[in-house]
Amino acid sequence: VEGGDHLNRELLYSLLDSYLKNDVVSIQESIVHHVEFTLARSRYKFDNREAYFAAAHSLRDRLIERWNDTQAWLKYKDPKRVYYLSMEFLMGRTFLNALHNLGVIAPYQEALSGLGYEMENVQQAERDAALGNGGLGRLASCFLDSMATLNLPAWGYGIRYEYGMFRQVVSEGFQKEQPDYWLTFGYPWEIERPHVTYPVKFYGHVSVHEEGSDGRQNFVWNAGEEVTAVAYDNPIPGFKTPTCANLRLWAAKPCQEFDLEAFNTGDYVSSIIDKQKAETITSVLYPDDKTFEGKELRLKQQHFMVSATLQDIVRRYKEQHKDFDAFPEKVAMQLNDTHPTLGIPELMRILMDENRLGWTQSWDITTKVFSFTNHTVLPEALEQWPVSLVEKLLPRHMQIIYDINWRFLQELQQNHGISGDKLGNMSIIVDTEYGKMVRMAYLALVASHTVNGVAAMHSKLIKETIFKDFNAIWPEKFQNKTNGVTQRRWLAQCNPPLAKLITDTLGTEAWVTHLDLLQGLREHAEDEEFQQKWAGVKKEAKVKLANMIKDLSGDEVNMEAIFDVQVKRIHEYKRQFMNILSVVLRYDRIKSMSPEERKDVVPRVVIIGGKAAPGYDLAKRIIKLISAVSETVNKDSEVGDLLKVYFVPDYNVSLAEVIIPGSDLNQQISTAGTEASGTSNMKFAMNGSLIIGTMDGANVEIAEEIGEENMFIFGVDAKEVPELREQREYLQVDPQFQHAVNMIKNGHFGWNDYFNPLIDSVTGGRDWYLLANDFNSYLQAQERVDSEWRDKKVWLKKSILSTAGSGKFSSDRTIHEYAEDIWKVEPQPPSPPEGRRE
Numbered sequence: 001v002e003g004g005d006h007l008n009r010e011l012l013y014s015l016l017d018s019y020l021k022n023d024v025v026s027i028q029e030s031i032v033h034h035v036e037f038t039l040a041r042s043r044y045k046f047d048n049r050e051a052y053f054a055a056a057h058s059l060r061d062r063l064i065e066r067w068n069d070t071q072a073w074l075k076y077k078d079p080k081r082v083y084y085l086s087m088e089f090l091m092g093r094t095f096l097n098a099l100h101n102l103g104v105i106a107p108y109q110e111a112l113s114g115l116g117y118e119m120e121n122v123q124q125a126e127r128d129a130a131l132g133n134g135g136l137g138r139l140a141s142c143f144l145d146s147m148a149t150l151n152l153p154a155w156g157y158g159i160r161y162e163y164g165m166f167r168q169v170v171s172e173g174f175q176k177e178q179p180d181y182w183l184t185f186g187y188p189w190e191i192e193r194p195h196v197t198y199p200v201k202f203y204g205h206v207s208v209h210e211e212g213s214d215g216r217q218n219f220v221w222n223a224g225e226e227v228t229a230v231a232y233d234n235p236i237p238g239f240k241t242p243t244c245a246n247l248r249l250w251a252a253k254p255c256q257e258f259d260l261e262a263f264n265t266g267d268y269v270s271s272i273i274d275k276q277k278a279e280t281i282t283s284v285l286y287p288d289d290k291t292f293e294g295k296e297l298r299l300k301q302q303h304f305m306v307s308a309t310l311q312d313i314v315r316r317y318k319e320q321h322k323d324f325d326a327f328p329e330k331v332a333m334q335l336n337d338t339h340p341t342l343g344i345p346e347l348m349r350i351l352m353d354e355n356r357l358g359w360t361q362s363w364d365i366t367t368k369v370f371s372f373t374n375h376t377v378l379p380e381a382l383e384q385w386p387v388s389l390v391e392k393l394l395p396r397h398m399q400i401i402y403d404i405n406w407r408f409l410q411e412l413q414q415n416h417g418i419s420g421d422k423l424g425n426m427s428i429i430v431d432t433e434y435g436k437m438v439r440m441a442y443l444a445l446v447a448s449h450t451v452n453g454v455a456a457m458h459s460k461l462i463k464e465t466i467f468k469d470f471n472a473i474w475p476e477k478f479q480n481k482t483n484g485v486t487q488r489r490w491l492a493q494c495n496p497p498l499a500k501l502i503t504d505t506l507g508t509e510a511w512v513t514h515l516d517l518l519q520g521l522r523e524h525a526e527d528e529e530f531q532q533k534w535a536g537v538k539k540e541a542k543v544k545l546a547n548m549i550k551d552l553s554g555d556e557v558n559m560e561a562i563f564d565v566q567v568k569r570i571h572e573y574k575r576q577f578m579n580i581l582s583v584v585l586r587y588d589r590i591k592s593m594s595p596e597e598r599k600d601v602v603p604r605v606v607i608i609g610g611k612a613a614p615g616y617d618l619a620k621r622i623i624k625l626i627s628a629v630s631e632t633v634n635k636d637s638e639v640g641d642l643l644k645v646y647f648v649p650d651y652n653v654s655l656a657e658v659i660i661p662g663s664d665l666n667q668q669i670s671t672a673g674t675e676a677s678g679t680s681n682m683k684f685a686m687n688g689s690l691i692i693g694t695m696d697g698a699n700v701e702i703a704e705e706i707g708e709e710n711m712f713i714f715g716v717d718a719k720e721v722p723e724l725r726e727q728r729e730y731l732q733v734d735p736q737f738q739h740a741v742n743m744i745k746n747g748h749f750g751w752n753d754y755f756n757p758l759i760d761s762v763t764g765g766r767d768w769y770l771l772a773n774d775f776n777s778y779l780q781a782q783e784r785v786d787s788e789w790r791d792k793k794v795w796l797k798k799s800i801l802s803t804a805g806s807g808k809f810s811s812d813r814t815i816h817e818y819a820e821d822i823w824k825v826e827p828q829p830p831s832p833p834e835g836r837r838e
């Protein structure tokens with residue numbers, strides 16, 4: 001029954017036109033209200049976790065107001081919208097972020113403390129939403145924050161995995177994976193939408209029907225399995241804007257129509273058990289970073305996500321438009337890597353089979369709405385699905401992919417004069433020793449109007465290497481969009497003392513939305529009084545990190561030491577092994593010194609953290625090596641305070657928020673040409689941590705902004721790498737490299753046999769990532785670190801200049817560029833109340 005006819009609109013407007021109040025008493029009332037009525041606990045006695053959930057619910061109410069207004073406003077305005085499709089969103093915690101973006105930290109803090117709770121403790125009760133692996137997933141989350149802050153009409157779409165990124169436990173130095181069942185106590189930030197559901201089909205076969213007088217063929221997909229996608233909305237508040245964007249995550253549920261046959265034959269129980277299989281589609285995030293896992297369930301997840309998403313987008317469009325003519329003027333879709341590429345054949349299928357558009361019009365629409373981002377040139381990451389699997393799981397999509405490829409190859413021959421091997425090299429379908437495969441990156445390239453890399457150097461590299469042939473025919477498709485990070489989370493929220501110093505110095509808080517303003521710090525870089533304040537806030541952050549290490553190890557670390565950090569996924573190309581080899585040498589050198597000589601050693605606390613993909617054997621051995629070195633070094637009384645090594649288990653967003661502000665030095669030491677961009681480099685720089693690194697990814701642009709002389713750059717250039725690789729068998733091995741390797745080999749840290757495969761990977765003419773070749777240059781850079789640390793003024797100046805030069809690396813700048821150059825969408829700041837009354 002529609003209630004609309006009897007609505008008292010005037011009454012509703014007067015009740016709803018004002019937002020919930022944010023004075024301390026109103027907030028306290030709402031917290032206590034949620035303790036009693038949402039949690040159903042005693043309002044006189046609740047613990048930190050209950051206080052967190054109640055405060056979260058009270059904040060959620062405030063988010064929902066803005067969410068509703070924003071969405072009503074967008075419906076009323078009907079502007080072009082952008083949809084960010086990603087299999088990963090690494091959100092971390094939400095509480096502090098939402099408080100900050102809504103501008104209500106102070107009243108909530110006061111409200112909680114008035115009730116007897118410390119904000120800090122309440123915050124700690126929140127678990128991370130870890131629905132992503134690393135850089136790619138975290139980038140998606142930074143982008144959402146910027147899209148909302150810039151008032152863009154944007155939604156994110158992804159999967160609500162029940163098990164997020166595994167929890168890493170390190171036991172006796174070995175990584176153990178534990179499930180991250182993060183929804184145990186409920187997730188207060190999501191809004192379940194039981195009525196927003198779509199059927200998603202799998203398997204079965206396709207039949208063809210001749211239809212109408214023109215004899216048009218109509219394809220019908222008779223699916224063998226069907227599940228239901230249910231929407232969960234996650235409000236994404238912009239910073240001090242009325243916009244609240246949406247992240248819609250899909251969960252799989254059994255579909256409504258049970259298999260009646262099974263019921264009637266009496267097999268009631270097993271038919272219900274069968275239906276439970278539906279839920280497994282969204283049960284777990286694949287924890288592989290940059291290695292393609294050709295698992296059927298993963299392909300199911302990808303189709304599930306894009307199918308639900310496209311049905312949702314098409315439904316929303318059709319509510320306001322009678323035909324598809326305006327679709328490309330109303331919709332832009334960004335594919336976060338190739339993971340959502342099945343969205344391309346799915347949109348074609350929806351347009352042709354379900355809406356009866358012809359191929360030409362459907363293709364015209366499809367190629368105007370999609371664009372795609374590449375995040376790596378590492379070949380092992382490139383998705384190639386067996387044709388046999390795609391055919392079985394998605395028979396109609398496979399037909400469409402064949403058709404796309406056939407037309408593409410025709411075009412190559414007719415318009416570009418391409419034939420023979422070259423034609424085969426560009427084909428979406430390729431014959432390999434494992435059978436025919438679909439190259440997802442090529443499908444994405446053919447159907448997208450734009451493809452972008454994630455840093456200047458990487459965008460150049462994709463044109464010269466993996467996508468060379470495509471660049472030759474479509475140079476105008478290629479763009480660069482250098483990554484960025486949100487300074488709200490990665491400076492303002494995680495480092496309040498530094499944020500305050502910056503605001504006081506610049507005389508404005510405007511850097512929180514206009515990060516370029518940080519360059520105003522440059523003129524203070526050599527001001528001694530300012531340097532002292534800078535040292536003070538760094539010290540505060542270091543104390544927090546030191547406390548974390550104390551909790552972890554029981555050790556009280558030397559606060560005068562350089563806090564030297566490398567935190568990121570463990571991967572050969574990131575060269576954590578090279579880092580630990582230099583630590584081994586440093587240890588050996590200290591051991592060989594006289595007590596007198598040791599007085600001149602610059603003390604270091606080396607901190608390494610990161611997860612290894614569960615099936616990545618060498619990466620797991622690297623973790624064990626770090627742990628073994630740590631154990632030997634840390635208990636060596638001769639070395640004492642001069643060198644400590646810690647492996648921080650379970651590195652995640654929340655730990656990053658403590659580790660990054662507390663670091664003095666950060667390591668960005670990938671082999672040149674392998675790290676597409678890097679984003680932690682930007683977070684560290686913002687927080688005044690100096691980079692030791694190679695000319696790789698965004699390091700190159702960071703050097704342009706903050707000055708190479710303010711970083712510790714070493715190693716070969718990307719353009720030298722291919723040639724060096726060719727010759728690596730014949731290169732002279734650096735003696736210090738050999739010495740460090742020998743110490744490990746000879747059992748100095750125990751477990752020597754276990755480390756053999758690791759050693760083999762960098763010796764005997766292997767060493768794909770050129771550790772031996774860069775080692776000497778790396779050691780020299782480390783020497784420069786030590787000598788510059790000795791001069792406090794020099795170091796502080798560089799630290800200030802790092803922050804001052806990081807203005808370019810705001811995701812606000814990145815998203816502004818995507819909006820202008822790729823999506824062609826415009827800001828739509830909600831303007832209540834007219835809009836929301838519609």
Ligand code: GPK
Nearest residue numbers: 135136290375376454676677678679
């Ligand atoms: C790239 F290809 C991938 C991947 O599967 N996962 C991932 O995190 C990273 N990335 C790159 O390695 C980083 O250099 C880059 O900054 C980040 O994506 C975001 O673009």
